[in-house]
Amino acid sequence: MFSTDEIFFYRIVATAEEEFSRSDRLLFLSGLTAGLSMGLTFLARSTFMGAGPWDGSGLLGNLLYPLGFLLIV
Structure with missing residues (x-):
């Protein structure tokens, strides 16, 4: 039987070997796509916050930036 620490360690090592x-x-x-995704969602956020005269533009703009982060993860 393996302990939870050993299982976690072996899983991390396996993931690292797969990445390498x-x-x-x-x-x-992958890095280019992640960077473009974050950059474009930031651009969309700033566009919505700057162009929208209504009060909801801040809320919509603030929801777009975490969406880009979730797309990467």
């Missing part, structure tokens, strides 16, 4: 086995091209595309 990926090609440089896939890692580059």
Whole structure:
């Protein structure tokens, strides 16, 4: 029987080995996609907050930035 700490450690090691086995091209595309996603949601947030004269523009704008973070995760 393994303890929970050992199971967690082996799972982390397995995930790290999987990440290191990926090609440089896939890692580059993954990073590029993540950066564009965060950047575009920030741009959408600032656009909604600046262009919307109604009170809900701040709420909608504040919901878009975490949405970009969730897309990455």
